[in-house]
Amino acid sequence: MRKIPLSDLLDEIRQCQQCKEYLPNPPRPVIKVGSSARLLIIGQAPGTRVQASGIPWDDPSGVRLRQWLNLSAEQFYNEEEVAIMPMGFCYPGKGKSGDLPPRPECAPCWHQPILEHLPNIQLTLLIGQYAQNRYLPDDFRESYRTLTERVQHWQEVPEPFFVLPHPSPRNQIWLKKHSWFETEVIPALRLRLHAMANRSQQER
16 A cells, blocks of 8 residues: 655544544644654643644643753754654543543554654653553563553663653652652663764764
């Protein structure tokens, strides 16, 4: 089957209506990718603020994520360097203890066609349990079943993946409880990003 251009694929995604009946708002898929991107971020699903703006990670979670990555907003939103593809493309609605899980239709339908247009990805951030459960190998997930265990054993995560908790303010207690995350994991992540940036400059 002939691969359609990325621009056409993104147009198709943005017109997607497949789970319209389950959403609290009209569908507004949020995704930002470019074919030359080297970093891929796979998170959960937009919140209400992102759904309203159409800009991924346009909220306090995004501010913290950019701090973790040591990237400016300009760098973060450069789609030719950073691809942003959530597990669910639209805001799923509110549950009893926060937002509902990402809609299950998005990833099986759209992820692989998108990934086929991203041949240069060197590092993929799996943020939260939904992305990790889909993309991490079975043996790693069976060895480390909780998000905390997976993040704590980040050195064993197979490339090109890197696991992170969600940077939501709701996770402030987790971050305070696990101080090793910001003293060990974040510096290691920044080193990988720095090395990737250096390789990119050398190739130009």
